[in-house]
Amino acid sequence: MKILLVLALSGLPLAAADRAVTYTCPSGETFQVTLQKKGTRALVAVAGKPKLTLPQAGAQYSDGYTVLTVQGPQATLAAGSVSFKSCTDGTVKAAAVPGLTGKWTLTTVAGRPATLPRPAFIEFQADGGAAGLAGCNRFNSGFVSSGSSLRFEGAAVTKMACIGEAMQVEEEFLKAMNQTAGYTISAKTLTLRNAAGQTLATLTKD
DSSP states (O other), X not given: OOOOOOOSSOOOOSSSSXXXXXXXXXXSOEEEEEEEGGGTEEEEEETTSOOEEEEEETTEEOSSSOEEEEETTEEEEEETTEEEEEEEOXXXXXXXXXXXXXXXXXXXXXXXXXXXXXXXXXXXXXXXXXXXXXXXXXXXXXXEEETTEXXXXXXXXXXXXXXXXXXXXXXXXXXXXXXXXXXXXXXXXXXXXXXXXXXXXXXXXX
């Protein structure tokens, strides 16, 4: 079976290293997706089928036949008459944290105010997914949290070109998310921190 991969939104991973995500479907099938080379290609493995390496093509990874759609910790893989629906990355889904759930608007990033006509934000979902606006482009990812630790995984980002401050804020915001290793919440302020405990960005809950 030849496989085309279409990744909802796009495919820029926030994790520095390649990470294989195994999705388990309600019908029992599993498949694995690995974003490689900073999101410029994806490796797809389905049991009993040859592995496919697919290049990024705009907001997709595509070879023209199979479709993989990712929404937070869920994914659907379709190829012709074969369809694996509502498949879940259990690791991400189990990590949802009630205190993070909801929409958080970016207020500072890299030590500077993040004031934009369309404010950047993250919305943490109850199922362990996260989505939002990075400044110019929209993104969708999973997240894993335990105690005060937090990391974003399996991100997809659209590739719309922008100019000016929105693009600068976006670059800094995505970099901050990539480096996030922990967080704190005080009142309605969420602070993203790196592994050394340094502040990367702050967000305010709507």
